[in-house]
Amino acid sequence: MPLLALPFPHIDPIAIEFGPFAIRWYALAYVAGIVLGWWYARRLAANEALWGGLRAPKPSDIDDMIVWAALGIVLGGRIGYVLFYDLEGYLQSPAEILTIWRGGMSFHGGLIGTAVAIALFARSRGLRLLSLFDVSAVVAPIGLFTGRVANFVNGELWGRPAPDLPWGVVFPRAGSIPRHPSQLYEAFAEGILLLVVMAVAVRLAGFRRPGLLTGIFACGYALARIVCEVFREPDEHLGFLFGSALGPLGGGVTMGQLLSLPLLLLGIALIWAASRRSRAVSARDASV
Numbered sequence: 002m003p004l005l006a007l008p009f010p011h012i013d014p015i016a017i018e019f020g021p022f023a024i025r026w027y028a029l030a031y032v033a034g035i036v037l038g039w040w041y042a043r044r045l046a047a048n049e050a051l052w053g054g055l056r057a058p059k060p061s062d063i064d065d066m067i068v069w070a071a072l073g074i075v076l077g078g079r080i081g082y083v084l085f086y087d088l089e090g091y092l093q094s095p096a097e098i099l100t101i102w103r104g105g106m107s108f109h110g111g112l113i114g115t116a117v118a119i120a121l122f123a124r125s126r127g128l129r130l131l132s133l134f135d136v137s138a139v140v141a142p143i144g145l146f147t148g149r150v151a152n153f154v155n156g157e158l159w160g161r162p163a164p165d166l167p168w169g170v171v172f173p174r175a176g177s178i179p180r181h182p183s184q185l186y187e188a189f190a191e192g193i194l195l196l197v198v199m200a201v202a203v204r205l206a207g208f209r210r211p212g213l214l215t216g217i218f219a220c221g222y223a224l225a226r227i228v229c230e231v232f233r234e235p236d237e238h239l240g241f242l243f244g245s246a247l248g249p250l251g252g253g254v255t256m257g258q259l260l261s262l263p264l265l266l267l268g269i270a271l272i273w274a275a276s277r278r279s280r281a282v283s284a285r286d287a288s289v
Contacts, residue, residue: 030151034144053209073118081110131211138218203226219268
């Protein structure tokens with residue numbers, strides 16, 4: 002092992018085992034993210050000061066919505082990974098689509114799946130869709146953090162070679178070269194940092210401008226993902242989509258960066274629309 006390298010902390014991917022039944026850390030990470038997000042969302046929904054007179058979802062609505070959202074996360078994340086990252090491979094071995102415990106979840110697919118699930122839930126309850134999106138946007142970084150930590154535990158989605166990096170990690174399935182622990186970079190940027198940004202945003206703006214917090218989250222995640230992808234090794238079967246010699250580590254544009262661009266544009270549009278609605282309401286109030 003190179004001198005400047007950290008050995009990969011070999012963690013048994015199975016957390017609990019009962020005979021033929023096994024519970025993996027990967028699954029527990031998703032459960033933890035969903036449960037903590039549910040707890041935080043209930044607190045946000047119950048805080049009337051954040052809503053400025055708008056109809057807030059009841060805590061009981063959050064209880065039901067989390068079930069819909071969980072299905073959207075799992076189904077959308079897996080379908081998105083199959084479609085965006087390895088459709089040809091899964092068409093050759095369709096049974097592998099069901100092996101979620103081995104990893105292979107797409108955030109962008111999970112985002113689409115969750116959005117569809119929440120939209121259906123909002124329609125069934127007569128709730129404001131953008132408000133539900135805003136609540137989900139504030140709590141989403143919790144799941145992103147636990148999910149990226151699970152990627153690290155699984156020894157997957159490792160970073161690009163970094164032979165001189167003091168904290169470079171030698172991943173068991175990535176050869177003997179120390180690499181950037183990009184999963185932990187993403188856990189920090191997409192999880193901890195974005196959670197702080199969203200907490201500050203909700204404290205300052207509350208939920209009084211539907212769509213604003215969703216836009217901030219979309220922009221924050223997209224920027225964090227685009228930056229972190231500079232240090233992440235692209236999927237072997239995809240490689241770089243196009244371009245070369247981009248960024249300090251070289252290489253081109255990855256699928257993760259490409260998928261984040263429309264999300265960034267959507268976030269900007271949502272922030273602009275929420276700001277415009279706010280100005281229109283202020284002007285109307287001033288004229289009364």
